[in-house]
Amino acid sequence: MKRGVWIFIVLTCLALTAYTGSVKAAPKEKPVNVENCYMCHGPVKELHTMGKHSKVNCVNCHSGLEKHLKSPGPETRPVTDMSWEACGQCHKEQYESFMKEAYHRPARDEKSQLTNRSPNPFWDKLMMGHGFTKEHALTRSHKWMLIDHLVVDRAYGGRFQPKNGWQYVLEGGKAWDVLMDTKPDTKEHKAFLPQTAAAANPVCLQCKTQDQILDWAYMGDPDRGAKWSRTSFVPEFAKNLQHGLNCFVCHDPHAAKPRIVRDALIDALTRPDGDTLWHKDSKRTGIKVIDLGVRGYTRKIALLDRYDTRLQCGQCHVEYNCNPGYDPTNPDTSKYTVTMADRRTNHFPYKDVFELYDHYVNKVHFLDFKHALTGGLLWKAQHPEAEAFYNSKHSKAGVGCNDCHTPKVKDKKTGKVYTSHFAVTPRVQLKETCLRCHSNWTEEQARYVIDSIKAYTKGRMRKAEFWLSALIDKIVEAKKAGVDEETIKKAQDQHLRAHILWEFWTAENSDGFHNPDMARESLTMSVDESQKGIKLLNEAIAAKTLQK
Secondary structure (H helix, E strand, O other), X not given: OOHHXXXXXXXXXXXXXXXXXXXXXXXXXXXXXXXXXXXXXXXXXXXXXXXXXXXXXXXXXXXXXXXXXXXXXXXXXXXXXXXXXXXXXXXXXXXXXXXXXXXXXXXXXXXXXXXXXXXXXXXXXXXXXXXXXXXXXXXXXXXXHHHHHHHOOOOOOOOEEEOOHHHHHHOOOOHHHHEEEOOOOOOOOOOOOOOOOOOOOOOHHHHOOOOOHHHEOHHHOOOOOOXXXXXXXXXXXXXXXXXXXXXXXXXXXXXXXXXXXXXXXXXXXXXXXXXXOOOOOOOOOOEEEEEOOOOOOOOEEEXXXXXXXXXXXXXXXXXXXXXXXXXXXXXXXXXXXXXXXXXXXXXXXXXXXXXXXXXXXXXXXXXXXXXXXXOOEEOOOOOOHHXXXXXXXXXXXXXXXXXXXXXXXXXXXXXXXXXOOOOOOHHHOOOOOHHHHXXXXXXXXXXXXXXXXXXXXXXXXXXXXHHHHHHHHHHHHHHHOXXXXXXXXXXXXXXXXXXXXXXXXXXXXXXXXXOHHHHHHHHHHHHHHHHHHHHHHXXXXXXXXXXX
């Protein structure tokens, strides 16, 4: 071939690359007539024909279509590509920013360390009896989130380990390219290593990945047609998962519109009593719930009227229950009275910290664990960033999670503006986040403001922890002194109230920055509730002493 022809071909390819923004991978299979797919997949037709992906052929994300179309049925069901690369072949900048490593925070950095930000030094005492005392580590990049969950000491009892030792902290991508099952033939979910716990279950994995989205019935209800459920053997379930935070969790792949898929959030937003933060918001984002269940069981998604990161990020950065526990109305606390067969083990309150006591104790009737020293039932928070942020000053001003964590940036080579998916603290990218609104600040000043707010909140947390520790000691003392059971129960209830108002902020990952006013009010209330419990018991102990 002549040199001039080669140059023409190269220039043509470059022109096409510049036009599309990325070089698309060639489809693995011959494109299909989408109308043939629509014949059975009515909800997909509704979605696919409404958005920018209407011209994208099914073979871009599904393989085995030709065989399925010739002989439709579960036995020829196509394979759906759950990988980040499925979207990354077209959305290059978003994919590359998502896969970018965030080295600003070490792996497996315990929240309870004195050098860190949260609950030191009372954590193990205040949470005694809960698996989070085995390891409670800070978050890393989204691409690492499934891997980090699988190796954490509290989840699988040390069963899953890196293939390459500690060098795994630099490895991303598919989970089982990095990890191995050290007990592949063991049909037990238990602690295999000292000071570990086997606290993981299928529901807690719903926030780490949605690889299972097609094989999971709504709410994780057991169904003979669904491969996985709330009651599945979790090590086996985990070994079928590969990708942390799939793109389709927030972006509908058919409609190319914002969505939510987390079943417990959809359930909360459609509760008849309409009691969530979203329901009380006069400017709330509208949702359209769609049942995608062509597989013989219910599967739901919800399209959003617009991008709303309080809902999209709130699928995972949220307080939710994902484990068995205790019904406080049941006097039997010798074992879990709420098992994984119960829908309460897949539940979102979607409420702020001040509503949680009433919600869990009086409405849902669920508490997580029994404190090892006091014997009282307590609650364990997950990561309530969405609820903390919801009515904050930033939120009311129209700021979203994306403005601070996944801002709009410009590609230095192409000049293209896109949404960065490098989801990190704004401290790492202050020019793109804080300084866009606070233009009169320097980066140093922005960092100083952030650190000052966090420092104040951490001080409040330390004080709340001191008084919670003192209340625990007082309950133990009162029991030894023979204080009556009714008074002990009142003190345990004070402990629960104080605990909720504090523990919300140990799980919330901003040290109160998302809502400093709420953090201060909640943590000072926690101190008040602890002191009320101590006063109650001091009076009871004094009365008991006088009786003697």
